[in-house]
């Protein structure tokens with residue numbers, strides 16, 4: 001196995017810095033000859049060694065694309081696919097499906113043995129092995145190490161990450177219910193597993209986004225909150241005027257909280273200018289009627305919308321849609337939308353609240369870091385049972401598979417952009433100024449902004465309509 005410091009030192013001696021993705025790739029492979037191969041192929045004046053410098057690692061797209069992709073297609077999360085509330089037993093299928101899908105992504109990079117091979121036999125007691133499972137519990141010990149319980153279909157195993165080992169900061173970010181692989185050695189009695197290395201399903205290092213030609217631009221927004229007394233009417237109108245004249249923008253995607261809703265939190269009625277839920281949706285529909293009919297608009301629900309809160313959330317029902325023009329497409333939360341073949345994964349982002357509460361150093365001001373946390377775990381809401389309600393479904397609809405070109409979220413009302421292994425992560429802000437609740441929580445929103453992405457270049461740009 002290669003240690004992190006050893007890899008960094010080898011590149012440093014040759015006069016190069018090294019990207020953390022390259023370090024984790026080399027650690028996973030554990031082959032020192034790979035470092036020599038990279039060094040042989042790069043120029044002497046190369047400042048930072050990037051994944052593109054790894055020989056034989058050719059850029060690859062994830063998932064199938066077709067040459068004749070329609071302009072706009074709902075690939076996942078079309079009306080009617082969320083299904084009704086099911087039986088409690090279906091949670092078994094949900095977590096089994098999560099384990100199977102994410103476990104197989106890890107298994108592609110590291111062969112693994114079932115946990116029962118450690119608990120029921122002594123064959124592997126002296127060997128370095130990998131096990132893969134769902135984290136059913138995780139906590140820190142009195143001495144600051146990290147201990148977790150890992151479960152696969154054959155058994156459970158306590159796993160210890162020593163805080164003096166390489167990559168401990170990754171272990172500090174392990175959250176309950178995520179699927180991970182760990183490489184290390186079992187204790188002599190087979191009752192504890194000493195972990196040296198952590199594997200997440202992650203986005204492949206060689207992932208390359210699909211960039212459709214002549215596809216124009218897409219505007220990403222979220223959290224309009226029509227009906228709230230903090231809805232920003234004037235910036236919204238400026239945005240509508242602007243997008244009506246922006247001929248190169250062909251699509252407008254909205255990632256939930258279309259309206260402020262009713263009964264979402266105690267005392268909300270005092271903060272509503274439109275107290276009727278039908279009228280809230282009608283008002284948004286009337287506003288969208290003023291936009292060009294050539295603009296493809298995609299509308300997903302969020303936790304303030306009229307549908308059930310458990311995810312996947314169904315589309316806004318027809319009785320609320322009478323005022324909406326024909327160019328509006330209603331989708332579920334989450335939903336995957338293909339635009340000229342580029343896949344945009346829309347998710348409202350409720351789980352960001354949970355991730356911020358569990359990941360050390362996480363802040364509301366940096367929501368894109370939480371989107372990276374989702375991409376690493378290949379899951380939109382890894383932890384069950386906190387603030388993100390998740391429905392029992394046969395298949396886990398919150399998996400990130402295949403890898404999208406763009407991950408589009410909202411919910412925290414703060415704009416954030418990041419690029420992680422070729423995926424553009426955009427948390428769109430809101431059209432609502434700071435609410436009393438946000439003030440109490442010391443959350444400072446960045447309202448009145450739209451993020452426009454040129455699909456051919458995958459380049460984002462923030463437009464501000466606040467002033």
Ligand SMILES: [Fe+2]
Nearest residue numbers: 223257411430
């Ligand atoms: Fe919101």
Ligand SMILES: [Fe+2]
Nearest residue numbers: 257302303411
């Ligand atoms: Fe929200």
